[in-house]
Amino acid sequence: VSRPRPPGLLLAALLATATTCRDSRPAVPDAASDGAPPADAPAADGAAADAELVADTPPARPDRQQVLRDLVQLVILPSYAELRARADDLALALAALAQTADAPTLTAARQAWRETRTAWRHTAAFGIGPADDLAVTGGIVDEPTNGPRLEALLATSAPLDATALRSLPAQVRGLLAVEYLLFDPALADPDLLLRFAGQAGQRRVGYLALLGAELALKLGAVADGWGARFGAEVVEAGRGSTAFARERDAYDALLNKSLAVIDRTIDSLRAAAGGPAPSTPPPLTLRSDNVLADLDADLLGFEDLYLARRGPAVGLAVADVVRDMNAAADAQMRLSLTEARAALARVPRPVSAAGADNPAVVQAITALRAVKAALATGIFAALGASVGFSDNDGD
Amino acid sequence: MTATDLRTRLGRPIDASALAAFRIVFGSLLLVAIVRYAAKGMIAQAFVEPRLFFPLHDWLRPLPAPGMHLCFLALGVLAVMLMVGLRARLAAALFCLLFTYAHFVDLTHYLNHYWLVTLLTAILAVIPCAQVWSVDAHLARLAHLRRGTGHHPPPPPATVPVWTLWLLRFQIGCVYLFAGLAKLHGDWLVRGLPLGIWLPARSDAAVIGPLLTHPGTALVMSWAGAAFDLTIVGWLLWRRSRPFAYLAVVAFHLATVPLFRLGMFPWFMMAASLVFLPPGWARRLVRRPLPTALPAAPAVRPIGRPTALALAAYVLVQLALPLRHLAEAGEVRWTERGFRFAWNVMLMEKTGVAELTVRELPSGRERPVPLREHLTPLQVKMMSTQPDLILSFARALAVQERRQGREVAVFADVLVSLNGRPARRLIDPTVDLAARDHRLPDGWILAREDPPESSAAATAAGR
Numbered sequence: 001v002s003r004p005r006p007p008g009l010l011l012a013a014l015l016a017t018a019t020t021c022r023d024s025r026p027a028v029p030d031a032a033s034d035g036a037p038p039a040d041a042p043a044a045d046g047a048a049a050d051a052e053l054v055a056d057t058p059p060a061r062p063d064r065q066q067v068l069r070d071l072v073q074l075v076i077l078p079s080y081a082e083l084r085a086r087a088d089d090l091a092l093a094l095a096a097l098a099q100t101a102d103a104p105t106l107t108a109a110r111q112a113w114r115e116t117r118t119a120w121r122h123t124a125a126f127g128i129g130p131a132d133d134l135a136v137t138g139g140i141v142d143e144p145t146n147g148p149r150l151e152a153l154l155a156t157s158a159p160l161d162a163t164a165l166r167s168l169p170a171q172v173r174g175l176l177a178v179e180y181l182l183f184d185p186a187l188a189d190p191d192l193l194l195r196f197a198g199q200a201g202q203r204r205v206g207y208l209a210l211l212g213a214e215l216a217l218k219l220g221a222v223a224d225g226w227g228a229r230f231g232a233e234v235v236e237a238g239r240g241s242t243a244f245a246r247e248r249d250a251y252d253a254l255l256n257k258s259l260a261v262i263d264r265t266i267d268s269l270r271a272a273a274g275g276p277a278p279s280t281p282p283p284l285t286l287r288s289d290n291v292l293a294d295l296d297a298d299l300l301g302f303e304d305l306y307l308a309r310r311g312p313a314v315g316l317a318v319a320d321v322v323r324d325m326n327a328a329a330d331a332q333m334r335l336s337l338t339e340a341r342a343a344l345a346r347v348p349r350p351v352s353a354a355g356a357d358n359p360a361v362v363q364a365i366t367a368l369r370a371v372k373a374a375l376a377t378g379i380f381a382a383l384g385a386s387v388g389f390s391d392n393d394g395d
Numbered sequence: 396m397t398a399t400d401l402r403t404r405l406g407r408p409i410d411a412s413a414l415a416a417f418r419i420v421f422g423s424l425l426l427v428a429i430v431r432y433a434a435k436g437m438i439a440q441a442f443v444e445p446r447l448f449f450p451l452h453d454w455l456r457p458l459p460a461p462g463m464h465l466c467f468l469a470l471g472v473l474a475v476m477l478m479v480g481l482r483a484r485l486a487a488a489l490f491c492l493l494f495t496y497a498h499f500v501d502l503t504h505y506l507n508h509y510w511l512v513t514l515l516t517a518i519l520a521v522i523p524c525a526q527v528w529s530v531d532a533h534l535a536r537l538a539h540l541r542r543g544t545g546h547h548p549p550p551p552p553a554t555v556p557v558w559t560l561w562l563l564r565f566q567i568g569c570v571y572l573f574a575g576l577a578k579l580h581g582d583w584l585v586r587g588l589p590l591g592i593w594l595p596a597r598s599d600a601a602v603i604g605p606l607l608t609h610p611g612t613a614l615v616m617s618w619a620g621a622a623f624d625l626t627i628v629g630w631l632l633w634r635r636s637r638p639f640a641y642l643a644v645v646a647f648h649l650a651t652v653p654l655f656r657l658g659m660f661p662w663f664m665m666a667a668s669l670v671f672l673p674p675g676w677a678r679r680l681v682r683r684p685l686p687t688a689l690p691a692a693p694a695v696r697p698i699g700r701p702t703a704l705a706l707a708a709y710v711l712v713q714l715a716l717p718l719r720h721l722a723e724a725g726e727v728r729w730t731e732r733g734f735r736f737a738w739n740v741m742l743m744e745k746t747g748v749a750e751l752t753v754r755e756l757p758s759g760r761e762r763p764v765p766l767r768e769h770l771t772p773l774q775v776k777m778m779s780t781q782p783d784l785i786l787s788f789a790r791a792l793a794v795q796e797r798r799q800g801r802e803v804a805v806f807a808d809v810l811v812s813l814n815g816r817p818a819r820r821l822i823d824p825t826v827d828l829a830a831r832d833h834r835l836p837d838g839w840i841l842a843r844e845d846p847p848e849s850s851a852a853a854t855a856a857g858r
Contacts, residue, residue, distance in 0.1 A: 061608045064598050238599030247599035270763070278765040325592065326815050369750065373810045376748035376779075377818035384589075384596035384744060 062320040064247055065235065070308045070315025071254075072231040076126050078310050079301070080223035083119040087212075087219040090116040094178070094212030098205040101196035103189060109208075110182050110288070117175055117290060120219070121297035125258040125305045129233070129243065130225025140218055142283040143170035145180045154204055165210050176283055178211050183287040185350075251318075252385050255375070258302050262372045265295045269347070269365055275356030289350040296344055299371070303337050306379075322382045329378030336370040343367035402697035405561070405706075408554035409674040411526035415480070416677035417563065418524040420666045421515065422478030425490065428512075428659045429471045438467050441504055442497070445771050447791055449784050451499040466493055477519065480529020488520035502784060503777035507570075507740050508660040514566055514713075515667065522559035526551045558698060558706060563670040565710060568628040570664070573717040573738035575624030582743070583621060587614035588814040589744035597654055607654075623647055631671035644668045655741065729813060729821070729843040731781050747779035747811035747821065753792060754827075756802040764792060764805075780811050782822060782840045789828035805829040819843050 093112035097105040120141060123131070150172040158164070165173060181204060184192055196205045230243070234254075238247030264282050271277035272284050272291045285291055304310055308317030323330035343364040348354045354361050379385075396404075432438065442463035450456065457463050470493055476486035495513045498504065525531045535550040582588040591613035598604045606612055623643070630640035648661035669676075698706075720733025727734050728743050751764040766775045770788070778784040789805035796803040804827035810818040819841070822828070826839040 061595055061598075061610075064595070246597070248596045251596070267765070276762040279768055325595070328817050329812075329815070332817070373748050373818060377746050377810050377812035380746045381592065381744055381812040381815045384592045 062316055062324055064251075064321060065237075065239070066316045067308065067318055067321055068237060068247070068250055069235045070317065071126075071305060072226075072234050074308055074313045074315040075304050075310050076123075076234075077227060077231055078313075079119070079123050079126075079304070080226050083116070083123055084216075084220045084223040086112070086116040086119040087216040090178075091209075091212035091216040094205075094208045097196070098202075098209040101193055101201065101205050103193065106182070106189060106193060106196075113175070113178055113182055114288070114290060114293065116215070116219075117179075117285065117288075118293060118297045120175065121294045122301040122304070123222075124261045124264075124298050125302035126254055127261075128253045128257050129230040130222045133225065140170055141174045141215070143174055143176065144281060144283050145174075145176040146171035147180055150177060150180060154200070154207060160203070160207055160210060162210060162214065165214055173211055173214065175215065176285065178208060178215070179285055179288050179290070181208050181211075185287060185289070248384065251383055254305065255318075255380060255383070255385050258305060259372065259375055261298050261302060262368065262375060265298050266365055266368045266372065268295060269344075269351070269361065269368065270356060272351045273347075273354050273356040273358065273361045274352065275361075286350070286352050289352075291351050292344055292347055292349065296341060299337065299341050299344070302371075303341075306333065306337070318379075318383070322379055325382040326378065329374070329382045332378055333371075333374045336367065336374045340364070340367040340371045398703070399697055402700075402703050403695060405556060405558035405703070406698040407557045407695050408552070409557045409560060410678055411523070411551075411553050411555040412528065412678040413560055413670065413672070413674040413676065414522065414524045414555055414563075415526065415528040417666070417670055418480065418483060418519060419478055419528065420669060421519070421663075422474050422476075424659065424662055424666050425474035425512065425516075426471060426478060427662075429467055429474055431659070433464075433467055433471075438464055440771065440773070441501060445501065445774060447769050447774070447788065448501045449503050449774070449778070449787050451502060455496070455500050457500045463497070466497060469493060470497075477516075480525035480531050483525035483529055483531055484520050484523075487516045487524070491516035491520055501774075502735070502781075503774045505735055506658075506660070507738055508658075508663050510736055511566075511570060511663065511667070515563070518562055518566060522562065523551065523555050524559075526555055527553050556698060557674075558702075560670060560674060562706065562709075563667075564632075566713065567664075567667045567670060569713050569717070570667075570738050570740075571624050571628050574740040575621055575626075576717075577737070577739045577742055578617070578621040578624065582814050583617050586814070587617045589742075590614075590617050590620075592744045592815055593655065600653060628671075631668065634673075637671065637673075641668060641672065657741075660740075725840065725842055729811075730840050731783065732840075743814055745780045745811060745813050747809055747818075749775075749779040749785060749807055749809040751785075751789060751792070752806045752808070753796065754804045754806065755796075756804060779809065780821070785809060785822060786828050786831055786839075789831075793829035803829065813843065 090109075090112040093105070093109040097109045099105075146169075149169075153168070153172055171177075187195075195201055233241045233243040234250050237244035237250035241250070244250040244253070267278055268282040268284060268291065271281055272286060285294055306317065307319050308315035319330055319333070322333065343360070343366075346360045347364050348358065348360060351361070356362075442457040443460055448455075448457060458466060470490060473486045473490040473493070475481075477483055477490060491513055494509070494516065498509045498513065532551055539550045578584070594607040594613050594616070598608045600607060627640060627644060627647075630636045630643070633640075645665055648665050651657055651661050717737035720727035720737065723730065723732040725732065727737075727739070728745070749766070751766070752761050753764055754761045766778075769792070770778065778788055785807050789807060792805050793803055806824055806826070807822050807828055808824040809821040811821045812818045821841060823839050823841055828839065831839055
């Protein structure tokens with residue numbers, strides 16, 4: 001039955017049609033895609049022509065499996081590919097430093113380390129599955145370094161090779177051990193380079209090269225794990241996945257991981273600024289003054305997860321599901337993310353000198369808490385997700 | 396009808412097989428539940444891993460390892476005893492005590508069906524549930540036959556007074572009725588919440604997945620669920636509709652199994668609703684007539700006054716408990732004062748984030764409390780939306796600090812979202828919770844005040 005419709009309804013119909021077109025696109029751009037719409041996407045004219053028809057039916061809800069698929073293919077897999085590439089670059093840069101320890105190779109190694117660090121922290125919000133399975137998250141990569149123990153190790157003549165490295169505790173290997181050796185705020189670069197000279201220096205840079213190769217191997221394995229199996233497990237959650245019996249379990253896992261990461265950013269900023277720290281301190285890159293970059297990468301990673309966005313590529317996102325359920329919660333999440341990243345950018349460097357009472361630090365912590373609140377209340381509630389894992393039954 | 400008439404009616408004998416069948420099925424489910432709980436590692440999760448607990452009363456503490464594992468082992472053995480009818484009433488009583496103890500050690504694990512188990516085992520401990528189809532009855536019969544009637548008390552009759560069955564019916568009826576009454580509010584009936592949040596999250600369900608995401612499904616299911624809860628007891632009691640009603644019970648609870656994580660709850664309710672069937676249903680099912688060789692059933696006589704008074708008191712308590720929230724200030728789903736033990740089943744989607752701060756006295760130095768260092772993820776989750784648990788944690792923190800020679804004040808900044816609404820403060824963040832009594836709301840729980848737009852937002856969730 002056709003009858004005149006007010007302009008507002010027509011506009012709503014057009015929007016609904018746009019949503020329908022977007023939700024029902026059949027193919028997901030692959031990891032290498034530039035985000036251009038699929039060739040077989042319905043034309044805009046067709047969408048307009050269908051507007052009258054769609055107005056009589058409620059808009060389709062975002063396909064939650066498509067959200068997971070886009071997240072994996074547009075965000076997670078490319079992020080891990082990026083991490084693998086940066087880890088390989090770091091391994092090469094550290095090998096070059098081992099060959100010739102001078103200012104250019106030191107600078108290149110530091111730059112490669114920062115880029116790897118950023119790429120690693122960018123994956124934190126979705127660091128489930130292989131990252132946990134390979135015991136990478138809490139150890140190997142991110143364990144705070146025990147400087148005296150590392151120095152003691154380097155002072156011995158015990159053979160250091162890949163096998164020996166793997167038997168060492170996480171406190172003396174991983175990205176923070178590399179940071180420890182590459183950065184020292186108490187030393188000028190020429191003085192630091194002197195540590196890489198002579199026989200003891202050779203052992204030092206040799207160890208760095210070993211660390212670089214080991215990290216490339218480990219982080220590559222995480223990327224492989226996602227690409228080979230775990231990505232499909234997430235996409236097929238509730239539809240035959242062995243890792244996630246229900247679709248909701250995948251959402252739970254990803255969002256709880258994100259919540260833990262946001263929690264860590266709050267603890268990290270507070271601790272880095274000299275405030276109280278939890279009894280298990282978060283990994284802080286104070287020597288390289290990379291703390292704020294780490295935290296920004298954490299937030300950016302979560303933002304990309306939430307928006308299914310990586311560079312120009314944008315997919316059907318968790319944000320779309322949330323907006324469909326509760327537009328206010330989505331708006332709050334986006335606003336709090338923007339404000340938190342802006343607040344972080346205003347924190348003076350080095351953060352360790354700013355002090356926990358510094359207004360910019362206080363504001364940033366407040367902004368991060370707002371992100372946490374928006375996630376733990378609005379987003380979890382909109383998605384019917386569980387805050388915190390539990391096998392407990394409910395009734 | 397006089398009180399004596401009523402007592403006489405309640406004393407009318409009926410076939411004991413109905414209670415026996417309930418005992419067997421219920422005992423079997425208890426055994427499955429205990430084994431399942433242990434197999435999933437939940438004993439350690441609930442009683443060994445936590446550093447702090449949220450007991451119903453301060454004096455309740457979990458047993459030191461391996462005490463709680465032994466407790467559950469004992470529960471398993473008692474469930475078997477109940478099932479086979481070996482010292483059945485004693486087994487039910489001990490099960491009730493141990494299970495209730497375990498349940499009340501940490502209220503973050505509170506579930507409605509745990510409370511139901513407590514009540515049903517308590518009832519089984521006082522009613523003659525093992526008159527037939529039990530080891531007890533079998534042994535008594537053997538002894539009687541072996542020694543002759545003059546040397547041994549006669550075996551128990553194959554009948555029980557009707558009040559025993561009606562007490563169970565009343566208890567199960569309470570669950571449905573109060574669960575239905577609790578659904579009579581705008582979120583459930585107008586906005587279709589929280590089903591409007593939960594059902595789309597199950598879009599992966601085979602066949603019905605797309606239907607669950609349909610905007611109208613949640614509202615239809617909300618109304619259907621409320622109607623079911625409010626009327627099913629009547630349908631079960633009416634002879635003509637009883638078979639269909641029981642099929643509806645089975646269908647309803649089976650439907651919830653794949654949709655929600657309800658554990659044993661649907662199975663308990665399907666089993667428990669068997670008490671609404673006619674007393675002889677189980678005997679007819681197994682085609683075993685009432686034994687004629689046994690002594691005749693006792694003549695009808697009124698139940699004793701003490702029994703009648705105890706029954707009346709129990710009924711009144713069970714009617715008052717779910718309604719006690721009416722005497723409390725504030726909305727029960729928000730304050731959760733009077734929420735437990737009241738059959739508020741599947742009633743809300745509540746998420747929260749709690750941040751606690753310790754202020755040292757008199758220096759005024761403040762430090763945030765890292766919740767995960769004190770609590771398990773489940774405890775954090777459950778505490779973050781329940782004011783009494785937050786208060787309990789704050790007081791525990793103060794005690795810990797005092798042991799280390801520090802006087803502290805404890806403050807909580809808690810944001811909670813109810814059924815998808817924008818988050819609101821649950822607790823006054825300026826109140827020192829360590830100095831408050833959890834029994835008194837006393838102003839530290841804030842009222843939920845929604846801005847005008849929030850209802851629209853919440854409606855969007857249900858669409």
